[in-house]
Amino acid sequence: MKRLDDFRLKLGNQELVPLMIGGMGVDISTSALALEAARLGGVGHISDAMVPTVTDRRFKTGYVKEKLDKYKFNRDNADKSVVQFDLGQLAEATRMHVSHTMEAKRGDGLIFINCMEKLGMNNPKATLRVRLTAAMDAGIDGITLSAGLHLGSLALVEDHPRFRDVKFGIIVSSPRALNLFLRKSASLRRLPDFIVVEGPLAGGHLGFGLDWANYDLRQIVAEVAHFLRENDIGHIPVIPAGGIFTGTDAVEFMEEGAGAIQVATRFTVTHECGLPDDVKQEYFKAGEDDIEVNTISPTGYPMRMLKNSPAIGSGIRPNCEAYGYLLDSKGHCDYVDAYNREVESHPDAKKIKVLDKTCLCTHMRKFQCWTCGHYTYRLKETTRQRLDGSYELLSAEHVFNDYLYSTEHRILLPAA
Numbered sequence: 001m002k003r004l005d006d007f008r009l010k011l012g013n014q015e016l017v018p019l020m021i022g023g024m025g026v027d028i029s030t031s032a033l034a035l036e037a038a039r040l041g042g043v044g045h046i047s048d049a050m051v052p053t054v055t056d057r058r059f060k061t062g063y064v065k066e067k068l069d070k071y072k073f074n075r076d077n078a079d080k081s082v083v084q085f086d087l088g089q090l091a092e093a094t095r096m097h098v099s100h101t102m103e104a105k106r107g108d109g110l111i112f113i114n115c116m117e118k119l120g121m122n123n124p125k126a127t128l129r130v131r132l133t134a135a136m137d138a139g140i141d142g143i144t145l146s147a148g149l150h151l152g153s154l155a156l157v158e159d160h161p162r163f164r165d166v167k168f169g170i171i172v173s174s175p176r177a178l179n180l181f182l183r184k185s186a187s188l189r190r191l192p193d194f195i196v197v198e199g200p201l202a203g204g205h206l207g208f209g210l211d212w213a214n215y216d217l218r219q220i221v222a223e224v225a226h227f228l229r230e231n232d233i234g235h236i237p238v239i240p241a242g243g244i245f246t247g248t249d250a251v252e253f254m255e256e257g258a259g260a261i262q263v264a265t266r267f268t269v270t271h272e273c274g275l276p277d278d279v280k281q282e283y284f285k286a287g288e289d290d291i292e293v294n295t296i297s298p299t300g301y302p303m304r305m306l307k308n309s310p311a312i313g314s315g316i317r318p319n320c321e322a323y324g325y326l327l328d329s330k331g332h333c334d335y336v337d338a339y340n341r342e343v344e345s346h347p348d349a350k351k352i353k354v355l356d357k358t359c360l361c362t363h364m365r366k367f368q369c370w371t372c373g374h375y376t377y378r379l380k381e382t383t384r385q386r387l388d389g390s391y392e393l394l395s396a397e398h399v400f401n402d403y404l405y406s407t408e409h410r411i412l413l414p415a416a
């Protein structure tokens with residue numbers, strides 16, 4: 001009977017354990033988590049979402065306060081176009097985040113950065129170029145482009161000396177999205193090094209509509225593999241993600257030809273995960289009915305989360321002067337519109353509720369948007385419950401090894 005560890009992911013001339021821990025912003029997939037994956041021979045992701053806020057917290061920089069001080073005169077203005085990121089500081093923060101991680105790397109695995117292209121940051125092209133360039137400068141092993149493929153992303157860094165050395169991957173949920181990306185980047189003669197196919201059961205933003213339940217990861221993976229073979233690029237590893245909960249689930253995909261698998265949910269309840277411990281308990285406690293896919297993210301993508309996330313219904317004042325990561329090229333975010341609409345229709349209210357959108361920057365920064373994978377309700381099967389009803393957190397190494405060595409869908413509990 002095969003185990004995941006019987007397979008290897010080939011990326012260029014490197015052989016890796018075929019287990020990738022997916023990026024989880026904002027700082028949910030921490031450096032510590034990614035470093036464990038690399039130490040154990042697999043691939044870990046840090047995230048480049050809201051990096052200046054992450055470096056402020058970790059390295060005591062003052063980027064957020066500085067930006068807020070500069071732009072607070074604009075707080076009551078619905079037009080946020082003036083609120084621009086300082087590109088020098090953005091580069092500095094990204095380099096700090098990446099280089100600290102890379103310097104601590106041990107073992108034979110790799111560390112990639114998950115780059116959410118949908119974070120327009122009020123100047124999408126320039127800020128994305130800075131984020132990609134700074135991560136490459138700071139020695140990142142690879143970049144996974146996700147959420148809203150700006151089809152021209154690779155071209156932004158084609159002159160970088162590491163353009164052909166850094167591993168590039170993209171996350172898609174259909175062969176159509178992949179086809180568009182490949183057509184757009186054809187002139188660069190730079191194919192992606194791997195393709196993550198994310199299905200409807202994943203955490204975070206989904207590449208599906210509210211009809212997500214009609215889609216099946218296995219079928220999309222087969223379609224993407226077929227598309228690659230038809231175009232004579234069947235050698236590019238395809239990496240399924242979304243709902244792969246046991247080592248046996250993983251082996252089934254590997255036996256069907258996957259290059260590796262990407263997982264995240266099972267690592268949300270590890271010590272190394274960036275969520276606060278009380279939030280990890282919420283993930284453990286959740287039942288199937290406590291999870292929903294909704295449309296409150298201003299990105300326009302549906303997002304899966306726990307129904308008791310404080311972000312849902314929260315009517316806080318938009319915080320774009322401090323954050324502003326979701327502002328598009330015109331200084332616009334759907335939450336700002338929704339908030340102003342509610343304020344106008346409840347002029348005397350001290351506190352308002354906004355139900356249709358949320359201030360995602362603020363709530364992700366404060367770990368109040370509890371995005372999660374579909375199988376979060378099974379996390380309680382993966383550990384022991386204490387007498388007081390709380391659940392024991394796991395080590396990332398324990399979960400990683402459980403994926404590698406388990407058979408027959410068994411899940412190894414931590415030592416008593």
Ligand SMILES: Cc1cc2nc3c(=O)[nH]c(=O)nc-3n(C[C@H](O)[C@H](O)[C@H](O)COP(=O)(O)O)c2cc1C
Nearest residue numbers: 022023024025146202203204242243263264265373
């Ligand atoms: C808490 C959480 C946050 C996530 N955030 C991101 C993100 O910022 N960017 C991204 O591309 N994917 C994100 N994802 C998706 C994961 O990287 C991964 O592809 C997916 O969740 C794998 O499925 P699984 O969670 O069922 O194992 C997130 C997933 C979770 C659980």
